[in-house]
Amino acid sequence: MHGIVTGAASGIGRASALRLGRRMKVVVADRDGDGARRVAAEIEAAGGQALGVEVDVTSRAAVFAMVERARRAFGPVDALFANAGINRRNPVDLINEADWDLMIATHVKGVFLSCQAVLGEMVERGQGAIVNTSSDFAVMGVAGNATYTAAKTAIYSMTKALACEFTPRGIRVNAIGPGPIDTPMLASGRTPEQHAATKQKFANILPLGRMGQPEDVAVVVDFLLSERASYMSGQLVHPNGGQLMW
Ligand SMILES: NC(=O)c1ccc[n+]([C@@H]2O[C@H](COP(=O)([O-])OP(=O)(O)OC[C@H]3O[C@@H](n4cnc5c(N)ncnc54)[C@H](O)[C@@H]3O)[C@@H](O)[C@H]2O)c1
Helix, strand or coil: CEEEEECCCCHHHHHHHHHHCCCCEEEEEECCHHHHHHHHHHHHHCCCCEEEEECCCCCHHHHHHHHHHHHHHHCCCCEEEECCCCCCCECHHHCCHHHHHHHHHHHHHHHHHHHHHHHHHHHHHCCEEEEEECCHHHCCCCCCEHHHHHHHHHHHHHHHHHHHHHHHHCEEEEEECCCCECCHHHHCCCCHHHHHHHHHHHHHHCCCCCCECHHHHHHHHHHHCCHHHCCCCCCEECCCCCCCCC
């Protein structure tokens, strides 16, 4: 078995790569190449096989080159976790065009290109599993997050379209919709005081009474990419502490 994880140098991607590394060869891909290689080394130190690759998921050439490198290293790709992401929280009047373009390119184009790059071979082999990282925010209204919510809803919607197109050909495509997870992304753009207050707020309001940890998401990703989820496709699955129930 062989899987690719994007955004794997940090947070949810890192935890998922480490977990998948227990049962498959993993390509650890991130725009932070040194970080990706560090996580690959962690997997190897734990007895797995991994390759750290620098990639910018907004570039078609870079994404296809990453998949080619993955194939050369470990053979056909069985699993993809398209997870790379960024956030720029701002009220609408402060969102500039460059931030809008980068958010949509990273999330929507990045997930599309990552899926496109692996799907051809998966179709030829009649097998494969994909998980795309959306968010609870795909289906919630959230102030100060117009670009992020737009991008995450697009990923959810694209996941359903891909599932309709490719599930009959043997490839399951699902999305995850995490709630608040304690990763560097949650801290970015916030002062240490704001970060601490955000964590406290979530501990107070979430039914499960705590922020999520990256491993809380990784276990769901591992499940969705495994045969145990063989009857699931086109779903948005929420490791979210009960933040959203619908
Ligand atoms: N943390 C949360 O509360 C939360 C909740 C819901 C969804 N998410 C989503 O989970 C995913 C992972 O986020 P995280 O919280 O682990 O954040 P993180 O910042 O810890 O990790 C994101 C990783 O993506 C990489 N990345 C960013 N742009 C890239 C690009 N163009 N090409 C390649 N790699 C790129 C970063 O270098 C980083 O290593 C994101 O898609 C995020 O939107 C996070």
